[in-house]
Amino acid sequence: MKKGQFRGYLLEDIISHLLEVNGYDLITTDESSGICKKGNGLNVVGRGGVHQFDSLGEFKWNYPFTYPIRLFVEAKFWKEGRKERNRVGINVIRNGLGVLTDVNQGETTVNSNTISLLGRKYQYHYAVFSTTGFSKDAIRFALAHKIHLVDLNSREYKSLLDSIENFTNIIFEKYSLDKKNISKEYAKWVRVWIRYKLGLTANISKYLNEYNEDFNNNKMGNISSDTLEKFKLLMEGIYEKELESLGDIKAIYLASSKSPFIIGMTSNRLQDHENFIASIKENNRQEVSITFEENENKEMWYIKNGGEKEYTLSFQLPKLLAEYIFSENNKRIYQTAYNAKGKFLTELNLMVKIEEGQNPVHCTLIYSPELTDKRVQKDNE
Structure with a gap:
């Protein structure tokens, strides 16, 4: 996994915490209706396919004549460069629209049995967060199809984004042989730990036992000498030093x-x-x-x-x-x-x-x- 992808995943985890603060319950298991688990993680079942997600929230309340709301979150942590080139473009929004269309039309009822008909129905929405803003075409396309865009490219979010950048650099400095890639397995455990510290994962013991299995099966890439205890100590140290500003996420409010x-x-x-x-x-x-x-x-x-x-x-x-x-x-x-x-x-x-x-x-x-x-x-x- 490259740095850019890792930064984006961390940003999604932080935004997931933000969703909880704003009234959403995160979907973290395949026990929820319409969710299945595959090799790439959790997926939403659509009409024509299944769609992997990293962050999906379900609003705590629903009201008469509305279906329960579920929200996909996609985060793009891109580096600044040539202005228009590094903004999130229409292709990202177009992909979100494809997912929404499929999952919101995910059921045919003509040949459905009674149990299927009685299943809970959802209205899915999509939000894209970007650290470099959005192109004009992306904004107009998103408005036309009711996809939410949140621009993090302002000084208000600078300390938060700097913390993610510093954290990423430390992880790649310590655990990447070429300073450019880390194993997907190790990235997964870093994210588990961050989610735990943010309160998104309650039962850390279960995940840490799985860490031992990956460790013993040599799936951790170039960190085969890193025991679970060393991992825990390292993560605590980096978190306290570099990510303490993540506590300030509670001071971000999303308003309609x-x-x-x-x-x-x-x-x-x-x-x-x-x-x-x-x-x-x-x-x-x-x-x-x-x-x-x-x-x-x-x-x-x-x-x-x-x-x-x-x-x-x-x-x-x-x-x-x-x-x-x-x-x-x-x-x-x-x-x-x-x-x-x-x-x-x-x-x-x-x-x-x-x-x-x-x-x-x-x-x-x-x-x-x-x-x-x-x-x-x-x-x-």
């Missing part, structure tokens, strides 16, 4: 808006996160101001409340929305931004995990023009 985009918000300071949680605990519907930086980084926007427990959340404006507001030909940027907030960002709906071990709660942040005007006046004093 009146636009077709998912808004990924972060709280950069621990105090902001704590105040946000405390504030939501008291009132899960809050009026907020929405402002942006009046400099070269106008695509970075900020949400602030007006209560005693003040917090700031930030988010990168979706590219298409940014182009609409900050077009070079637009001579009325502030009026356009004002109108865009009222049309697309009137309400931000998200799930917030208040306490460990409890289900997240639904929260609504309501854009207030009055609060925003006061915030702008205060910032300009």
Whole structure:
């Protein structure tokens, strides 16, 4: 396995944790309806084939006249390079559409028996996370087919992505003979350990026993001298040193808006996160101001409340929305931004995990023009 693929897998694991925070249960066994296990791992059974997945979440709740929601997650951790070339292109989104079409049409009922007809039905969705953004063609294609795109290419996610990069470099430095590849078996165990540390895998003992089997059967590539105990010590050390920032994943919130985009918000300071949680605990519907930086980084926007427990959340404006507001030909940027907030960002709906071990709660942040005007006046004093 090469570095790029390994980085992408780690990012998927972290996003899987993010899904749990946002109200999804991860599917990790073939005991769930519509799931089968093959040599390449878990697969969803479609109408014309089976589709392997690394991260699939099922939303905890479903409501009358809706089928339970399942969400495929695909993560692309690509390196920066020539701008357009390194953005996720239409081919990735097209593949996601093929999977969705097959699994959402995965059952014919004409010759089905009663047991099959009584089986649970699902509505599948697809989300792609990218560290280098998306091409214009990919964005338009995704919007046309209701595939969710989340752009991680902003400073808000830099420390998280740097941690993944550093972790990957250490693993490949220690366990790759050519510094370019590690065995798939070893990559699997690294991921098991990360999932355990993130709380995605409860029974680590079961997996570590399997590690011993792979170790004894010489499946671990060039790490045949690495015993289980050494592996555990190494992983603890690297995790504490390089991945402690993964704990901050709980301070990333995914919100739906009146636009077709998912808004990924972060709280950069621990105090902001704590105040946000405390504030939501008291009132899960809050009026907020929405402002942006009046400099070269106008695509970075900020949400602030007006209560005693003040917090700031930030988010990168979706590219298409940014182009609409900050077009070079637009001579009325502030009026356009004002109108865009009222049309697309009137309400931000998200799930917030208040306490460990409890289900997240639904929260609504309501854009207030009055609060925003006061915030702008205060910032300009």
